[in-house]
Amino acid sequence: MIFANQHLETLTVNPVKETNRTVLLKKVMNNHTIRIENLDVYIEDQHILKDINLAVPEKSITCIIGPSGCGKTTFLKTLNRMHDETPEVKIKGRVYVDDLNIYDKGVNVIDTRKKMGLLAQRPCPLPMSIFDNVAYGPRIHGIKKRKAINQTVIQYLQYVGLWDEVRGRVRSSPSRLSIGQQQRLCLARGLAIEPEYILGDEATSSLDPLSTKKIEELFIKLKEKYTVILVTHTLRQARRIADYIVFMYLGKIVETGPTEEFFNNPKKQLTREYLSGSFS
Amino acid sequence: MIGAAVIIMGVLIYIIGTVFYKGIPSLTWEMITKIPGGGFYLGKEGGVLNAIAGSVFIITGALVISLLISVPLVMYINFYLPNKSIFSSIIRFSLDILFGVPSIVYGAFGFALMVYMGIKASLMGGIITVAMLIMPIMMRSLDEVTRLLPRDLPDALLSLGSTKYEMTKVLLRQLMPGLMTAILLAVGRGIGDAATVLFTAGYTDNIPSSLGQPAATLPLSIFFQLGSPVEEVQNRAYASAIILTVIILILSFSARYFSSKFSKNKI
């Protein structure tokens, strides 16, 4: 178990204070665990991602923003090799995860995916009970003992704050849960495979404001243990929770930087225009 | 236009009505609980239990065989092969063609195959031939619902680190109502078809007790009884037709029930 029980109480969120942040920044500056070098992605004849170079800081939230169609989601999918399923996608370049290029020959896709917990745009519970949803990951990855599985399920349901809400009905279908609860269930399910990275693909875009807030709080809690990479559709969300911002436009990275710096003092003309809302 | 629609509906009612009208007087409890007795074909006592049992045995065997082949195939073209692969479209195309091959051709081919392998007209032969007939039906129907499955679910499973095999097992659960529809559809077609079992299953007045014995089937029993010059026997053919029609109606309505259930689940 990567995480122990001391994390189970809900953290209160205070929009991260300046002092905390600088400390955090210093801690992570030299510790890059996802590193992307010269990444080009083509879908059929279209050049979707152009020469992406990026190092993602460890144990922090990195938000990828940009107008729709700029390649955010495509980028996220390259990180857990979900493009393997679509042969018309061609990938050039290197993506290092824990110093291993995941596109090298002989790298096991399953191992790569196990390192990444993905939270999709819309919650997608598996067609099984709430309990089995969370237990699914540990089970396929080889945990057999009932006790261990029980413990894991409870632990992660508690972590996402769902345990008390579903306590009496973990054996029932998740279809009666609200969308927000389902999304948290999906997060618990993703965490139960014990990943090192959390990927979020506009994970709150289908949620109501209250559920969004809960998920955002969870992301902030998550970055203590995980490296979080989020694609987001709202600038305000990025501002609220991100430590780092990556701004993409037409398949290229335009500007990157720590959140405050990025929003208060953008360096590129394009970034300023985007932030002022002259295009989206 | 409404006229055309009404006429088509009228014909359906007319067909079912005629069969019931003609058959009801001869439909007795004995018909479905007894095998033909001595002199059955001269209008004496007995029923068509032999044919009902034969049909049920054949369709059950055929169903098992075709499930073992159709389910993996449909899973393969939908989840293992990439989305727009040429291979999967070749498979789908040949399924479309197999679907159109007339049952008499399957019957003739099945019989030739049995002669080649040295199998007599028997339950076994009927099972194999009917399996050939219903396989494409099942595959196409299952494929149709599988293609409608939202892409989120496979993606979610893969991102959890499932292998494709593990993913497929979970997806099959989601596809259960669709599979049921496919099964019922295939059973309906298989149980009603006479041309496939005409040469391959043989005919007998007894209930077959092993795969090597010949087996009677309901459609053939109707056909043979109708060919009899004795009026009582002909009337029994109509009664047997009711039995077959009722079976088909039940299958058809349950298929509809399951497919409506599926479209509700589909989000």
Add this chain to the structure above:
Amino acid sequence: MRKIRFVKDITARHFMLGIAIFTILFLLVIGFSLFFKALPIMKEKNLWVLLTSANWKPFKGDFGFLPYIISTLYVSLIAIIIALPFSILTSIFLNSYASRSIRRFFEPVVDLLSGIPPVIYGVWGTLTIVPLISNKIAPKFVDFSTGYTVLAGGIVLAIMIIPLLISIMTEVFRSIPREMTDASLSMGATKWQTVKKVILRKSFPGIIAATVLALSRAFGETMAVLMVCGNIAQIPHSFFDACYPLPALIANNYGEMLSMPSYESALMLAAFLLFIIVVLFNGISRFTLNQIEKKYQFS
């Protein structure tokens, strides 16, 4: 532990690949085995003679398929001619005019019609259509008819292919983008004008494909036709003559004629002909239908 997972996955993959290849090959296996079974008779006699001779005397070694071929074509064409207008009108009605609830109500009707076994159609045909022809219709045109005729076969067959036609045609009509009909309607065209000018014209290839598909289904239909068409090996001269289509020929004689190799081979030739025609017709129309589907999916 880890290994078992991957071994399972790879085993399943290969197993499935095997089945997939088997399925594709299956079609070829059927075709080839029928062909080889039919080979002896083709070696013995000229194929052209077999197909164009009307002389069918198996015991003297004469196998002229012409009566059977003509009968098959005759019955199928009548079926198509009867079924087509009904199907087109009903499909248009269901697609453009009927309310949702009527459509809902009608779906099971089509389903049931297609689900009724051929034997039941045959029973119904002998009970209603055959006497109708023999007593009411035929006397107006010819002196005598048993009722077991080309026409009876055609009518029964027509009803059997209507559900197939309707289900494919509604599919084809549905593939026409909504904007197209809306555009026509917004220019002030009436619904019927829209149907005529937009829907029917746009879906013409689809209707043809559906027709070809139904025709190939009609060629192969055995039991129902066999029960109502009289089964006399002759070239029918009118609607009210008995006829003997190819599938009925196979059904009536195959299995009992193994003692005569050339007879068996001749029947296999019949099955092979049927197979080839059906495969070709199906192939062409399915291909067309797939193209139609693709065209509208991406636009």
